Amino acid sequence: MGDRAHRAGRQQGRIAVVNAQAVTRLAVLISGRGSNLQAFIDACDNGKLEAQIAVVISNNPAAAGLQRAACAGIATRCIDHRNYASREAFDQSLVDELCAHSVDLVVLAGFMRILTPVLIKPFIGRLLNVHPSLLPRYPGLKTHQRALDANDAEAGATVHFVTQELDGGPPVLQARVPILPGDTAAGLAVRVAEQEHVIYPLAASWFVQGRLVLTGEGAMLDGRPVPATGVDFDAGANIAR
Numbered sequence: 001m002g003d004r005a006h007r008a009g010r011q012q013g014r015i016a017v018v019n020a021q022a023v024t025r026l027a028v029l030i031s032g033r034g035s036n037l038q039a040f041i042d043a044c045d046n047g048k049l050e051a052q053i054a055v056v057i058s059n060n061p062a063a064a065g066l067q068r069a070a071c072a073g074i075a076t077r078c079i080d081h082r083n084y085a086s087r088e089a090f091d092q093s094l095v096d097e098l099c100a101h102s103v104d105l106v107v108l109a110g111f112m113r114i115l116t117p118v119l120i121k122p123f124i125g126r127l128l129n130v131h132p133s134l135l136p137r138y139p140g141l142k143t144h145q146r147a148l149d150a151n152d153a154e155a156g157a158t159v160h161f162v163t164q165e166l167d168g169g170p171p172v173l174q175a176r177v178p179i180l181p182g183d184t185a186a187g188l189a190v191r192v193a194e195q196e197h198v199i200y201p202l203a204a205s206w207f208v209q210g211r212l213v214l215t216g217e218g219a220m221l222d223g224r225p226v227p228a229t230g231v232d233f234d235a236g237a238n239i240a241r
């Protein structure tokens with residue numbers, strides 16, 4: 001990111017100025033299987049996302065994603081919400097852990113907790129989520145079944161900035177998935193998840209590159225306002241990926 005300090009180093013008597021920018025430090029918050037986490041691990045490994053996952057935090061000790069992180073050599077923490085008397089106390093514990101890891105960007109990846117201002121305020125503009133619907137349609141749960149019940153022609157996924165409004169923060173990027181004859185919620189969820197795994201690391205890369213920011217006017221990409229439902233992934237083929 002532009003405002004991050006450059007580092008200088010000195011090696012064996014000769015001056016070696018290292019102008020490498022500090023790597024953006026991510027935290028991935030999960031509650032379950034962690035397929036989006038895996039997409040972030042892969043994107044960091046293959047260079048599509050120039051960032052380091054500093055820590056993976058789960059509120060659920062049984063989350064399979066914790067294993068994925070451990071296998072990838074990433075620090076993991078379990079902060080079990082059941083050990084806290086209030087949402088605020090739980091969120092403060094998250095904030096403490098995020099600060100201890102000097103996190104620049106927090107990505108919610110199937111993190112099944114409603115957040116309070118205790119977490120949202122210090123990380124506003126640095127907090128992303130992926131939601132399995134074409135927001136603003138179907139905030140909340142059971143999104144695939146609701147799209148089927150409504151006889152929608154398409155479903156999809158949306159990456160958005162997190163604000164206090166549940167699944168209601170400014171959209172960044174959206175991928176559409178056609179609903180096929182005879183589709184089930186489970187089958188549709190698989191195809192939507194495939195798109196999540198593409199668009200979520202991509203949106204994060206825009207943030208890392210300093211191209212994506214949240215302003216008082218909403219989400220901005222490359223200095224221009226993001227459309228109300230986010231950049232359309234299919235139509236956005238001209239946007240550098």
Ligand code: GRF
Pocket residue numbers: 030031032033034035036037065109110111130131132193196
């Ligand atoms: C995804 O469908 C995401 O859209 C939603 O929770 C699910 C998480 O799946 N927020 P995974 O744990 O990343 O596999």
